[in-house]
Amino acid sequence: xxxxxLEITINxxxxxxxxxxxxxxLELLREDLDLTGTKEGCGEGVCGGCTVLMDGKPVRSxxxxxxxxxxxxxxxxxxxxxNGEIDPLQQSFIDHGAVQCGFCTSGMLMAAKGLALNNPHAxxxxxxxxxxxxxxxxxxxxxxxxxxxxxxxxxxxxx
Amino acid sequence: MPNYAFVGNxxxxxxxxxxxxxxxxxxxxxxxxxxLVGRILRSPHPHARIVNVDISEAxxxxxxxxxxxxxxxxxxxxxxxxxxxxxxxLPSDKVRFIGEEVAAVAAVxxxxxxxxxxxxxVDYEILEAVFDPMESLSPTAPLLHDNFPQNINxxxxxxxxxxxxxxxxxxxxxxxTFTASEDSYFQGxxxxxxxxxDMDNNLEIWMPNAGPHMKAKPLSNALGIPLNKIxxxxxxxxxxxxxxxxxxxxxxICALLARKSGRPVKIVYTREENSIATRQGHALITxxxxxxxxxxxxxxxxxxxxxxxxxYSSTGPIAVSVPFLCMEQAYKMEHVRYNGYRIYTxxxxxxxxxxxxxxxxxxxxxxxxxxxxxxxxxxxxxRLVNAREPGEFTNTKSHVASCAMKETITKAAEKSGWNDxxxxxxxxxxxxxxxxxxxxxxxMGIRGGSQAIIKLNEDGGATVISGVVDNGQGNDxxxxxxxxxxxxxxxxxxxxxxxxxxxxxxxPGAYSQVSTFIGGxxxxxxxxxxxxxxxxxxxxxxxxxxxxxxxxxxxIYVKDSPDTSIPLKKVVRMILAQGKSVSGQGDYWPKVDPxxxxxxxxxxxxxxxxxxxxxxxxxEVDPETGKVTVLEVTAAQDVGFALNxxxxxxxFQGSIAMGGQGGILTEGHVWDGGSVLNPTQLEYKxxxxxxxxxxxxxxxxxxxxxxxYGSKESGMSIAxxxxxxxxxxxxxxxxxxxxxxxxxxxxxLEALQNKVEGETxxxxxxxxxxxxxLMVPAV
Numbered sequence: 001x002x003x004x005x006l007e008i009t010i011n012x013x014x015x016x017x018x019x020x021x022x023x024x025x026l027e028l029l030r031e032d033l034d035l036t037g038t039k040e041g042c043g044e045g046v047c048g049g050c051t052v053l054m055d056g057k058p059v060r061s062x063x064x065x066x067x068x069x070x071x072x073x074x075x076x077x078x079x080x081x082x083n084g085e086i087d088p089l090q091q092s093f094i095d096h097g098a099v100q101c102g103f104c105t106s107g108m109l110m111a112a113k114g115l116a117l118n119n120p121h122a123x124x125x126x127x128x129x130x131x132x133x134x135x136x137x138x139x140x141x142x143x144x145x146x147x148x149x150x151x152x153x154x155x156x157x158x159x
Numbered sequence: 160m161p162n163y164a165f166v167g168n169x170x171x172x173x174x175x176x177x178x179x180x181x182x183x184x185x186x187x188x189x190x191x192x193x194x195l196v197g198r199i200l201r202s203p204h205p206h207a208r209i210v211n212v213d214i215s216e217a218x219x220x221x222x223x224x225x226x227x228x229x230x231x232x233x234x235x236x237x238x239x240x241x242x243x244x245x246x247x248x249l250p251s252d253k254v255r256f257i258g259e260e261v262a263a264v265a266a267v268x269x270x271x272x273x274x275x276x277x278x279x280x281v282d283y284e285i286l287e288a289v290f291d292p293m294e295s296l297s298p299t300a301p302l303l304h305d306n307f308p309q310n311i312n313x314x315x316x317x318x319x320x321x322x323x324x325x326x327x328x329x330x331x332x333x334x335x336t337f338t339a340s341e342d343s344y345f346q347g348x349x350x351x352x353x354x355x356x357d358m359d360n361n362l363e364i365w366m367p368n369a370g371p372h373m374k375a376k377p378l379s380n381a382l383g384i385p386l387n388k389i390x391x392x393x394x395x396x397x398x399x400x401x402x403x404x405x406x407x408x409x410x411x412i413c414a415l416l417a418r419k420s421g422r423p424v425k426i427v428y429t430r431e432e433n434s435i436a437t438r439q440g441h442a443l444i445t446x447x448x449x450x451x452x453x454x455x456x457x458x459x460x461x462x463x464x465x466x467x468x469x470x471y472s473s474t475g476p477i478a479v480s481v482p483f484l485c486m487e488q489a490y491k492m493e494h495v496r497y498n499g500y501r502i503y504t505x506x507x508x509x510x511x512x513x514x515x516x517x518x519x520x521x522x523x524x525x526x527x528x529x530x531x532x533x534x535x536x537x538x539x540x541x542r543l544v545n546a547r548e549p550g551e552f553t554n555t556k557s558h559v560a561s562c563a564m565k566e567t568i569t570k571a572a573e574k575s576g577w578n579d580x581x582x583x584x585x586x587x588x589x590x591x592x593x594x595x596x597x598x599x600x601x602x603m604g605i606r607g608g609s610q611a612i613i614k615l616n617e618d619g620g621a622t623v624i625s626g627v628v629d630n631g632q633g634n635d636x637x638x639x640x641x642x643x644x645x646x647x648x649x650x651x652x653x654x655x656x657x658x659x660x661x662x663x664x665x666x667p668g669a670y671s672q673v674s675t676f677i678g679g680x681x682x683x684x685x686x687x688x689x690x691x692x693x694x695x696x697x698x699x700x701x702x703x704x705x706x707x708x709x710x711x712x713x714x715i716y717v718k719d720s721p722d723t724s725i726p727l728k729k730v731v732r733m734i735l736a737q738g739k740s741v742s743g744q745g746d747y748w749p750k751v752d753p754x755x756x757x758x759x760x761x762x763x764x765x766x767x768x769x770x771x772x773x774x775x776x777x778x779e780v781d782p783e784t785g786k787v788t789v790l791e792v793t794a795a796q797d798v799g800f801a802l803n804x805x806x807x808x809x810x811f812q813g814s815i816a817m818g819g820q821g822g823i824l825t826e827g828h829v830w831d832g833g834s835v836l837n838p839t840q841l842e843y844k845x846x847x848x849x850x851x852x853x854x855x856x857x858x859x860x861x862x863x864x865x866x867x868y869g870s871k872e873s874g875m876s877i878a879x880x881x882x883x884x885x886x887x888x889x890x891x892x893x894x895x896x897x898x899x900x901x902x903x904x905x906x907x908l909e910a911l912q913n914k915v916e917g918e919t920x921x922x923x924x925x926x927x928x929x930x931x932x933l934m935v936p937a938v
Contacts (some may be wrong), residue, residue: 042349094176097808101397
């Protein structure tokens, strides 16, 4: 298969790569770049575990071809921390006990980050809607929603 | 109540930071030098003789490094008990379900591996298959295993007292049948295995597991190499829920591929493979006959349960007994009889799962409501009348030391506003209650206890070595809390070496609710041992008695004289300077009756403690769509002692999602013969955030005399009582007692329609329903 050139920015670092045209963004991240924080739970866009941000919007990397991400900025869970400080959402997930087995956590965090970036005034219903494309088998979601709410509320306070 | 530094307090889990940053490695994330991709060829037939497997063409595919078939395995069968050894991983005689492993390939990449899989030619002689457990019992049905007549894998008979006499003495007797389809774990992480051999033929293997030592021994047997060469490594685990406690075919296959190729191999299951080729929960047909006094107290109960076990035993034989045990622990009965049959069919194997026997558990509670209605007694009273009390013995002779079942009932009823709602809610709006009890383990023979080792370093930090595994519930944090508490150090001073069979001593594993009670207990005992060494040295320095010392926040203090103290690390250094180590071990073995056996002798002390829980659910049903909206759920559980309330709440909430919301409203496998029609999350509906109701959690502490700090269990009994409460609430909302689970909209609409038309329902084949005007057909 012919390799396609791919210019892409991942977690703030610009990369010049060559990928197979059928390579998914998920494969690129996990297998080629060792960014294994992004998980594959179903491979068909249902579980949400592979969610990353493409130019600030959540996408399912298992359903996105790597070449589709050409010229975009991709953020994975590994890119959430800034200058050695974890993101407030990450801290909130820890503090609220929103993490059990942790397999869905990175997808959940990226969905929450996408929401926080695009709708910083999100209310509880919007939070629940934003998180409802993600399957968690452990928590029953209560603490995940609480964790996201706490951060969105805090950003409201700042305004 | 003692003044604890860490236990009893909510604290974020020690493993959560690595999980939120993506640093936590799961098995599929492992990448080793020269690692190959492994893939498995699976049977397309539910029942067929393997005549020939031709791998010659597949071996010529570029990039293929090894292929294994039934010819590469020792001709040994595995099973949890000697009398249930029925499964040869990579069978050489025949396949028994669609999806069974037939051959496997290791190649340099996925495409090459798949190309080789496609080139393996298997000649099958198709055999007649059987998919219905009742048909499977017939003398004319094809046999799955020659040494199991009538396809009966296990028959558990229990008979206590005289049920017939009990029925004669009863004021009211009724018999009902309840059914449920298979359910599945749908752990977040699909199954995966990575394996490699080193130059000394030691196997290193990683996989999601609920007991590394439970994996290691059968692997040692299957590979024919000593146990000290099997190194099941610690890895982050994406959920178990009663699965993953036993050896999986992929474990052996991956090891064989690694050995044959001389290179590391990783197999990562698809979601579909995780559903069809790991394990599922049993489908059940449960007939319950109950006789009561006029006040609702159960005198006699006779339960017959047919469980669809699929093609192999796996951990299923234990699952035949667990629903019965949960019932006999939760509720008193004078006379009880149980006949549990696990029957082979040509479907994937079934085993232990968090919601043990939906049809059984929900059947018992639904029938209590039916009886209550006849007697004019409300459901809460029906349960209070029959609830287990502390100091009693179960029918099969287990002493129940601590029990706050009644308190869970009254507190859950109070919090949910039961008295204001029962019988007073508008049409299609209902409330229901369920009670359950779970055992902390069972007699597990040589693997029934846990040992732990702790060493202190010269800086006062500790290394804790324990076989306890964390598969998502927070066991690692539990061990850290206990060690820090007992040693008087901070949680960040504790490092864990756990769940690695090369170094950790034996442990039962994180299933059957034993991790805290047994594994945590062993760590507590080891820490007490090490603390004693510190106190003996410190007592000489401070000129006080050992018993007068306490350890807290890295210091050793004299009780009642907090100004007299010495830094803990100074004591460690002084002991080390004398040429001694500061280390110790501890173990814990639960006080169970070792003679208790599932089939031959189901009597005697089952486990160290029992936990008890009650859930109340309130629902609304849309009569147009049959959709159930859950308004509020209240769960109260006697956990003994709450080691970490934050984690407990998470267990309660997750239990309600899995047991109630999913377990009763949506989850169940649908079949076309031996094919699962809904193996993925697209078709098998697990709950989402938008489905979840408001949840109230009530932690009740009965302080078990034997449990560490008084603690018992928290991971399973709410999942079961939630299932029972959801079932009861839906029945209450629509005014029809539902008997076939899950309660999907189609069944609810049909029940509503039958109720309106007043039709006598049709009877489902193989299901006996007697005298039930309100009964709806089992679909």
